[in-house]
Amino acid sequence: MLFPLTVVVLAGAVALLAIAGWYAARTRLVDDRLLLVAAVVELGVLVQAAVALAHLGSVPGDDAETATFAAYAITLPFLPPVAVFLALKEKTRWSMGVVAVAAFAVAVMTARLQQIWNLHG
Amino acid sequence: MADAPRSTRSGPGIVLVAVYGLLALAATGRSVLQITEYFSRAPLAYVLSALAAVIYVVATIALARGDRTSRRVATTAITIELAGVLVVGLASYLATDAFPDKTVWSHFGSGYGYVPLVLPVLGLLWLRRTASRPASTAQAAGDPTG
Numbered sequence: 118m119l120f121p122l123t124v125v126v127l128a129g130a131v132a133l134l135a136i137a138g139w140y141a142a143r144t145r146l147v148d149d150r151l152l153l154v155a156a157v158v159e160l161g162v163l164v165q166a167a168v169a170l171a172h173l174g175s176v177p178g179d180d181a182e183t184a185t186f187a188a189y190a191i192t193l194p195f196l197p198p199v200a201v202f203l204a205l206k207e208k209t210r211w212s213m214g215v216v217a218v219a220a221f222a223v224a225v226m227t228a229r230l231q232q233i234w235n236l237h238g
Numbered sequence: 239m240a241d242a243p244r245s246t247r248s249g250p251g252i253v254l255v256a257v258y259g260l261l262a263l264a265a266t267g268r269s270v271l272q273i274t275e276y277f278s279r280a281p282l283a284y285v286l287s288a289l290a291a292v293i294y295v296v297a298t299i300a301l302a303r304g305d306r307t308s309r310r311v312a313t314t315a316i317t318i319e320l321a322g323v324l325v326v327g328l329a330s331y332l333a334t335d336a337f338p339d340k341t342v343w344s345h346f347g348s349g350y351g352y353v354p355l356v357l358p359v360l361g362l363l364w365l366r367r368t369a370s371r372p373a374s375t376a377q378a379a380g381d382p383t384g
Contacts, residue, residue, distance in 0.1 A: 181275045188267050200256070207252045214253035222260055 119168055123231045126161035130227065133158055133220035141213035147204050151216065155197045158223060162193040169230065177236040186233045189226045196223055244368040246304035246312065254364055255302045257357060262294035264350070265342045272341075280338050286326055287341040290354075293319045294342075297361065304368075313365055320358035323347055327355070 133154050140151065169190035176183045200219030204212035247255050269291040272284040293315050300312035327346035330337040340349040347354030 181271055184271055184275065185267075188271075192263065192267070199259075203252060203256060207248060209249055211249050211252050214250070215256040218253060218256045218260065 119165075120231070122161065122165055122168065123227055126158060126165060126227045127224055129154060129158040129161055130220045130224040134217055134224070137213040137217040137220060141210045141217070144210045146208060146210075146212060147201065147216075152201065155201050155216070158220070159194065159197040162197070162223065162227070165227070165230070166190045166194055176233065178233065182233055182236065186230060189230050193223060193226055193230075196226075246301050246309065246365065246368050251301065251304075251364060251368065254357075254361060255298060257353065258294060258298040258301060258361070261342070261350070261354065261357065262291065262298045265291035265294050268342065280336060283330075283337045283339075283341055283344065286322070286343065290319070290322060290326075290342045293322065301361070309365060309369075313362070316358045316361040316365070319354075320362070323354050323358065 133151070136151050136154060140146070140148075169186060173183060173187055176186045196219045200215050203215045206212075207215065245251065265287070269284070269288045272287055277284055297312055297315040297319060300308040300315060304312075323343045323346060326337075326341070326343035330341075330344035337344045342350060342354050346352060
């Protein structure tokens with residue numbers, strides 16, 4: 118897996134988590150800044166999915182690990198759009214909770230992808 | 239409509255729906271993998287894992303819909319979920335052989351940061367809280383979107 122890409126996605130997810138927490142504290146709703154960061158994360162996970170699927174053959178470990186790897190890579194790009202959609206519909210500070218949950222999930226799943234990739238050096 | 243039930247998907251409920259959705263996804267994915275790749279290793283654990291996945295999917299949809307029937311479905315699903323995580327959590331410590339690797343509910347959901355243990359409690363509390371809204375609590379809550 119491209120390590121710099123993982124770093125970009127992780128940084129974006131952490132930034133999104135921080136913005137969501139900050140907005141929730143200030144009772145602010147989805148705005149351009151949040152959408153922009155979410156878009157960067159989305160772009161990152163899309164590239165990540167393409168790279169991951171292109172290198173499926175060289176995933177270390179058994180079939181189960183390959184399947185997990187592919188499932189995570191394919192699922193990830195769905196998270197930011199769904200979270201943003203739900204957050205746009207919910208006009209209370211709780212909308213930021215949805216964004217935070219999604220950002221956290223993106224970070225965990227991306228870290229897990231990298232972990233599987235690193236299994237055997 | 240003063241005593242109409244509050245929507246289960248607005249306010250804190252939307253976060254609950256999001257977390258349930260995520261767990262539904264994770265549990266379904268893991269369950270499909272376990273059953274297709276190595277079912278014979280621990281049939282009981284993997285059947286329970288599949289049950290957990292179904293429960294999470296049902297709970298997510300029911301909480302997101304939130305009408306009267308959905309509310310009943312959600313309450314039933316989440317109650318089974320609470321019982322499941324407690325029973326499977328305990329069983330995974332007592333009968334380690336039957337639970338060789340992590341499932342959503344084994345070890346009280348430790349593989350998922352104990353979210354599976356906390357979530358049904360929050361879910362049931364939320365269903366209770368939104369069940370009816372007497373005028374006094376509506377005012378006390380001061381929620382303009384309620």
